Amino acid sequence: MTGFVPPTFPQDRLGELRVTAAAVPGGSVDTSIGTPIDPVPEVALAALRAAGPGSAGYPPSVGTPALREAAVGWMARRFGVSVPPEAVAACVGTKEAVASIPRLLSLRDPARDTVLYPAVSYPTYEMGAQLAGLRPVPVPVDEQWRLDVSQVSADDANRALVLWLNEPCNPTGASTPAGELAAVVDWGRAHGAIVASDECYAEFTHDEAGAPAPPVTALAAGTERVLAVHSLSKRSNLAGLRAGFVAGDPELVGYLAEVRRHAGMIVPTPVQAAAAAVLADDAHVDEQRERYRRRRAAAVDALEGFGLAHDGGTSTFYLWLRDAADAQDGWEVAARLAERGLVVAPGDLYGPDGVDHVRLSLTVTDEQLALALDRLASAPV
Secondary structure (H helix, E strand, O other): OOOOOOOOOOOHHHHHHHHHHHHHOOOOOEEEOOOOOOOOOHHHHHHHHHHHHHHHOOOOOOOOOHHHHHHHHOOOOHHOOOOHHHHHHEEOOHHHHHHHHHHHHHHOOOOOOOEEEEEEOOOOOHHHHHOOOOOEEEOOOOOOOOOOOHHHHHHHHEEEEEEEEEEEOEEEEEOOOOHHHHHHHHHHHOOOOOEEEOOOHHHEEEEEOOOEEOOOOOHHHHHOOEEEEEEEEHHHHHHHHHHHEEEOOOOHHHHHHHHHHOOOOOOOHHHHHHHHHEEEEEHHHHHHHHHHHHHHHHHHHHHHHEEEEEOOOOOOEEEEEEOOOOOHHHHHHHHHHHHOOOOOOHHHHHOOOOEEEEEEEEEOHHHHHHHHHHHHHHOOO
């Protein structure tokens, strides 16, 4: 009998593109992975240093009181929502939470066997369903890359254990207006699903002019049957520390926290201290938001000159690009950019509906971005 065979990790499919780009004089500029490269905030470093000597014992798996209170304070400031500390639980970065939540919830309710997720989205939503032995069912997105639950069949809706949202969206940068997001949450509740909203890019929500815009959260529609997942990897450049939290329905968060406690899913003491410190500080986030705004503005203009159009949304630090003449699919666009030393991620890594696009991450230094854009400016379209 053949068991589960993991598919090739998405980024491992880019080997030939990386070889081509590395051969360009001066080396490659790799924008295919959204891994932060800007400075770790000093408030985090200070908290790490201060917490180290007191880290001999086991930290609480659910999160220290300081971390949970800091998360509550941040959500109140940024979203205007009130969540009690007992409805917050720490997680070891949000990727492991996204991958594990369907399995843990299926143990609680084995009668439902389906995970709904956006058809163009972060691959771990689908993988989490597969790891749980559940049915992954992609939900179509509309022309603005927003989830269109009206296209979910009645059978899939009634079998749904989890409905994943991603707000704002990776890879497209799309944001959903608060009213529309609340309507999707209500749809999930009406069909008995648990709405899990991945909001790790919430600090990088922008309007059409590129100015900061108020972020939205599924929790604004109430906490009942809602879980919001938040990460400090993007907000505070702490991807290497693996820190995040889940907040929402107190009963669901309490259940997840207890199961995670049994499984030994624990964020280290110094990391929890650093997470609490950065959640209480907004200044470093304002600086990071401005860095990405500058990079986005420079990149969009240069890429248009190279024959590529960004037709995604205005948020996050990703550009969702297609050939302006619709003459090339994502892999062809990626190959053309690799010849100029720039590595991007072909869009079908985020689902078949992304086949005509590529994703470019602005998580490169200003110097690297300038090098890449100079190369594009000197290339024929």
